[in-house]
Amino acid sequence: MKNRILMTPGPTMVPKEVLDVCHLQPYHHRTPEYFKLFSDLNSNLKSIFKTNMDVLTLTSSGTGGMEAVVANLFKRGDKVLVASIGHFGERFYDITKAYGLDSDIIDFGWGNAVRLDILDDALKKDKYKALIVTQNETSTGVTNDVKAIADVAKKYGTLIVVDAVSSLGGIPLDMDEWGLDAVITCSQKCLMSPPGLSFVALSERAWQMAEESDLPKYYFDLKKARKGVQNEKPDNPYTPAVSTVMAVKKATDMLLSTGMDTVYKNQHAIGEKVRKTVKDMGLKLFPDESISSDLLTAIEVPEGYKAGDVINYMSEKGVLVTGGQGHLKGKIIRIGHMGYVTDEMLDLTFDALKSALSDLS
Amino acid sequence: MKNRILMTPGPTMVPKEVLDVCHLQPYHHRTPEYFKLFSDLNSNLKSIFKTNMDVLTLTSSGTGGMEAVVANLFKRGDKVLVASIGHFGERFYDITKAYGLDSDIIDFGWGNAVRLDILDDALKKDKYKALIVTQNETSTGVTNDVKAIADVAKKYGTLIVVDAVSSLGGIPLDMDEWGLDAVITCSQKCLMSPPGLSFVALSERAWQMAEESDLPKYYFDLKKARKGVQNEKPDNPYTPAVSTVMAVKKATDMLLSTGMDTVYKNQHAIGEKVRKTVKDMGLKLFPDESISSDLLTAIEVPEGYKAGDVINYMSEKGVLVTGGQGHLKGKIIRIGHMGYVTDEMLDLTFDALKSALSDLS
Numbered sequence: 047m048k049n050r051i052l053m054t055p056g057p058t059m060v061p062k063e064v065l066d067v068c069h070l071q072p073y074h075h076r077t078p079e080y081f082k083l084f085s086d087l088n089s090n091l092k093s094i095f096k097t098n099m100d101v102l103t104l105t106s107s108g109t110g111g112m113e114a115v116v117a118n119l120f121k122r123g124d125k126v127l128v129a130s131i132g133h134f135g136e137r138f139y140d141i142t143k144a145y146g147l148d149s150d151i152i153d154f155g156w157g158n159a160v161r162l163d164i165l166d167d168a169l170k171k172d173k174y175k176a177l178i179v180t181q182n183e184t185s186t187g188v189t190n191d192v193k194a195i196a197d198v199a200k201k202y203g204t205l206i207v208v209d210a211v212s213s214l215g216g217i218p219l220d221m222d223e224w225g226l227d228a229v230i231t232c233s234q235k236c237l238m239s240p241p242g243l244s245f246v247a248l249s250e251r252a253w254q255m256a257e258e259s260d261l262p263k264y265y266f267d268l269k270k271a272r273k274g275v276q277n278e279k280p281d282n283p284y285t286p287a288v289s290t291v292m293a294v295k296k297a298t299d300m301l302l303s304t305g306m307d308t309v310y311k312n313q314h315a316i317g318e319k320v321r322k323t324v325k326d327m328g329l330k331l332f333p334d335e336s337i338s339s340d341l342l343t344a345i346e347v348p349e350g351y352k353a354g355d356v357i358n359y360m361s362e363k364g365v366l367v368t369g370g371q372g373h374l375k376g377k378i379i380r381i382g383h384m385g386y387v388t389d390e391m392l393d394l395t396f397d398a399l400k401s402a403l404s405d406l407s
Numbered sequence: 408m409k410n411r412i413l414m415t416p417g418p419t420m421v422p423k424e425v426l427d428v429c430h431l432q433p434y435h436h437r438t439p440e441y442f443k444l445f446s447d448l449n450s451n452l453k454s455i456f457k458t459n460m461d462v463l464t465l466t467s468s469g470t471g472g473m474e475a476v477v478a479n480l481f482k483r484g485d486k487v488l489v490a491s492i493g494h495f496g497e498r499f500y501d502i503t504k505a506y507g508l509d510s511d512i513i514d515f516g517w518g519n520a521v522r523l524d525i526l527d528d529a530l531k532k533d534k535y536k537a538l539i540v541t542q543n544e545t546s547t548g549v550t551n552d553v554k555a556i557a558d559v560a561k562k563y564g565t566l567i568v569v570d571a572v573s574s575l576g577g578i579p580l581d582m583d584e585w586g587l588d589a590v591i592t593c594s595q596k597c598l599m600s601p602p603g604l605s606f607v608a609l610s611e612r613a614w615q616m617a618e619e620s621d622l623p624k625y626y627f628d629l630k631k632a633r634k635g636v637q638n639e640k641p642d643n644p645y646t647p648a649v650s651t652v653m654a655v656k657k658a659t660d661m662l663l664s665t666g667m668d669t670v671y672k673n674q675h676a677i678g679e680k681v682r683k684t685v686k687d688m689g690l691k692l693f694p695d696e697s698i699s700s701d702l703l704t705a706i707e708v709p710e711g712y713k714a715g716d717v718i719n720y721m722s723e724k725g726v727l728v729t730g731g732q733g734h735l736k737g738k739i740i741r742i743g744h745m746g747y748v749t750d751e752m753l754d755l756t757f758d759a760l761k762s763a764l765s766d767l768s
Binding site: 049052054056057059060065066068069070071072073074075076077105106107108109110113117140141144145146232234240241242261262263264265266267284285286287288289290361366368 | 418421431435437438468506595627645647648649650
């Protein structure tokens with residue numbers, strides 16, 4: 047099996063210090079060392095979500111965290127609006143439908159960001175209980191302006207649910223300051239850890255709404271998870287992925303010791319560097335540069351090349367990038383650069399891409 | 408933090424060969440190396456479940472696997488019977504209630520096994536769609552005779568759902584031969600891996616029932632998981648806990664290379680050794696010896712001792728055992744010995760227990 051670097055939308059590269067933690071015997075989850083670990087993790091997560099509310103840890107992928115928000119906040123038939131800009135917006139809509147919500151979706155188009163005027167009109171026309179939006183759409187490499195979107199939603203008293211699965215801990219998000227009501231992320235993107243955990247925080251208003259929810263849930267019951275976090279000896283209702291909890295604790299220590307503002311600055315510099323380099327190679331960014339993500343760069347497959355060939359060639363050179371999803375399959379190439387990214391990894395990526403373009407021409 | 412051995416009902420000790428795999432950079436889950444890994448894991452799991460049906464991998468604790476079975480098999484208002492012998496039987500009942508099933512529970516008493524005559528009467532009296540039973544109840548150290556229970560259920564055409572969370576891969580279970588319709592297990596018990604994955608297999612009959620199910624599900628949609636397993640390039644609908652998939656692949660390789668019959672024989676010998684040793688110390692087994700589990704031994708706290716003191720003392724000596732759950736708190740001590748257990752670990756446990764009894768008297 048090849049030793050390749052993952053320049054993908056997740057799982058992303060895990061730093062050695064974090065992998066070393068995964069090498070340890072997992073703690074038992076009802077012991078003083080786990081209570082201390084989990085308490086420290088919870089405090090780290092609050093600093094990264096920028097919230098005074100509890101951040102809850104679920105053993106699931108990010109999709110499980112999205113479902114937990116739907117199952118806990120809503121009632122059957124609730125009207126919610128999904129502002130979609132790609133694959134993950136559509137997934138959130140599908141989850142709301144699976145739970146019998148009366149949900150609407152606005153498709154802003156794959157490659158676009160949410161347009162505030164259109165959103166404002168939609169929220170004005172109908173009474174929605176909640177607006178659901180993706181902060182960073184990895185299917186297209188677009189980042190939404192969540193702060194501005196939240197400001198629009200606030201005019202109508204609409205609850206705002208943010209899928210920050212691929213973005214939290216990489217680009218700015220300030221849950222309390224921006225007035226967000228539900229924020230979801232996971233372990234294997236900007237939090238530099240193996241997959242296996244999702245994290246969810248709810249506002250006071252969202253917890254009040256949760257009191258009215260009549261949708262079935264057990265494993266994803268967020269009230270039970272909150273009780274665990276608030277225990278004198280903080281723990282989880284069901285056996286958590288302990289090794290991954292240990293990993294994320296270590297990774298978030300590293301992020302916080304760098305400082306979140308510096309992390310965001312570095313991540314932005316990486317985004318700028320990737321965009322400049324691919325443009326210098328004569329490649330075209332898929333989304334408009336003004337809405338391009340600092341976490342993932344989507345480029346159009348240049349004429350005369352096949353996406354699959356370029357991806358396979360780069361893979362042979364030790365760099366894993368991904369193609370388009372859905373109708374963008376074959377049309378774009380996606381270079382992930384979120385979380386743990388070094389200059390060496392970027393250079394390897396640029397070299398592999400450059401050789402691909404030259405050797406496959 | 409202390410270096411202790413886990414003689415607990417899970418997480419259990421992870422062998423060094425498996426931890427070494429957790430030390431590796433996780434694969435990306437849409438790559439040839441992952442497809443190969445996952446395909447090999449699926450084949451290992453079929454050998455351990457002893458089934459020709461697909462075994463599905465979910466990123467969750469065992470409880471998530473239990474919920475997946477409920478959410479996928481049933482309709483709101485379905486009548487099911489839970490034959491409970493302890494904490495985990497009650498949990499399965501709670502899950503059925505959370506999903507609005509019309510479920511009944513027979514409580515056979517904590518410390519007892521399912522009585523076939525009582526079960527037969529109950530199944531005769533009412534028309535139940537399914538019987539739910541725990542193979543190995545870790546709250547009490549009792550193992551049910553699932554084969555005999557399945558034979559009773561078959562007389563009435565009742566679907567049989569088996570919680571084998573703590574038992575599969577440690578004591579005999581033959582899904583196809585015994586005619587079981589749903590079997591659930593997880594990574595961190597007999598499968599000698601860190602927590603984070605559950606595994607579910609369904610019979611043909613259960614898949615047919617799943618067609619009628621009207622309960623909401625998305626993340627735990629087993630049809631989607633089956634589609635992933637059956638793909639030419641086998642994968643998972645959502646990012647799996649890749650490191651744990653890698654771990655369980657390695658651990659199940661180890662089990663199968665030992666051979667399941669030898670694994671069961673060894674596990675039985677460990678059970679016998681623990682029971683004999685604690686009886687020789689003058690301690691009393693909590694359940695009757697005829698139904699005592701080979702995976703976990705529950706002993707009564709002898710007069711003049713406090714459970715908490717014994718557990719803390721043993722913990723100081725480097726051995727983690729656990730106390731009773733629910734109303735058995737303070738009354739029993741539970742020594743887990745499932746999965747990866749060496750003679751050295753057993754000797755350490757016996758020495759720590761012996762010293763506790765002598766020093767705390």
